[in-house]
Amino acid sequence: MGESPSSSGRQRADARRNRDRLVAAASAVIAEAGAGASLEEIARRAGVGSATLHRHFPRRAELLEAVLRDRVRALRDRAEDLLAASSAGAALVGWLRDVVAHAATVRGLGPALTGYESDPGFSPHTTIREAAQKLLARAHREGSVESSVTVDDVLQLANGIALATESLPNPAQRADTLVALVAGGLLHPPSSRKPLDSTIE
Template sequence: MAEPRRRADARRNRDKLVAAAGAVVAESGAGASLEEIARRAGVGSATLHRHFSSRAELLEAVLRDRVQALCDQAEELLTAGSAGAALATWLGDVVAHAATARGLGPALTGYDSEFSPHKMIRTAAGRLLARAREEGSVNPNATVDDVLQLANGISLTTESLPDPATRAADLLALAVDGLLLPSGRESGPDVR
């Protein structure tokens, strides 16, 4: 009976470590202190190292969780009333994620993994953009690359600012006005 509880405890500790790492990375960047991550998770350094053999493995887990959450949200938004508003909402979350990722991508350069966050994000964006095109609420010339490069540019511009997610949302709101066609603007949310 003690074995299943230990597994549940181990899963909880791992989840706490990933959540704490996400928060610390958002504040301090990918080079954040592993000791600070363990402290915020309420576990010891040995527990952190038992779950993650390297910094890159921990950072990948953070990025994997964040990207999966964005993809799950995109899936839910595919049934939203307004496809243009759904795309704008999702892009707001993408720029907030990217603005607070603070070097996660570059920190994983060269790390050998099957995980492909760019492919996942591109697929999710493509589905939302296709639906907005069908609805006629988005500029028909906008491509997935355009949309993701726009989000990336906004994120890179704001990631070193004191409140990067808020500033990114403000800039995205300006950009969305140029992305959505008039019918999409009327029903679109305020992404700020």
Template sequence: MTADPDRNAAPARRTDARLNRERLVAAAEEVFAEAGPGASLNAIARRAGVGPGTLYRHFPNRQSLLTAVLTDRIRALCARAGELRDTASPDEALARWLTAFLAHARAHRGMGSALLLDEPGAPPVDCHRVIVDAARDVLGRAQRDGSARADLTAEDLVQLVTGIALSTMRGEDEARAARLLDLVLDAAHAAPRGG
């Protein structure tokens, strides 16, 4: 009995397509972080080591590529909240996740706005809701532990950290961003008991 070459070719093509897609998303993340959401799609294809045709087969327009990059990063950010919930103290999980969220917000500035403006009628990516849910998870645990203020909301934290990211967009503002986040974390702590 001879092997069917078509049967073996299909899985190899699917693997190649998946790897190309992963390389394109990784390259797009780097290029968008360097040049913003209006970066050259040809530069992204070159960095991924594929031709423009391969890019457009996976992502027919800029918005679909921006959506893939942002969705991938938000999934990773939210997964980080779950990892920290399972491995760190409530207070440490909150601080480390907010630090990760600030890094994300500073690196991906403008991408959410570009998604909203690029193509009217396209399905929106509800990034805000997913991030607020992750913040609610780590904040709620810290509140139940008594280490975070009971009157603080996840929406408050997301808005504060987003404000820090927007006001410290230049690379040299990294130390200022860290200082402002430290102030937010100090304000987030519950008042000392018996004081």
């Protein structure tokens, strides 16, 4: 006797919730212990058994990619929200803080995925670069960031801070402090802002 449509729907919903809990738990554990984090600890924090974890993610790399994809999408969505902020310069710096906190806590996620054939339609670098470009272009038009500052400048700055802090006891907090320090060099004070051409870049 087959399953009823309602029963099948509940099972799919339960499976999605379990998967979401596993990705969230993995993100937290990886931030603490690195890409080699215990799968048993991840399952425990997600409130599921090891069998459930392995059913959703047969290989460690699949779980790591899901964590990376989830984080990058969150950064993309955050950038979209910040495009409506009243201050483009502050929005850019706020988003950079999120990017650096992400980069400082991935703890070897990139190298752990070396050689893993992921979804070719998913490019973390491209997604983050496009989000950064939108925020930077708005800051250029506002005049809060020099027009000579490029998206590569901004992302290399974020990457440098992340690399400098990733091995520290509290990398996200230290990285946030450094972003706050360099923001003074990135942004013009209000009195020195120069109105720029309003042409969309």
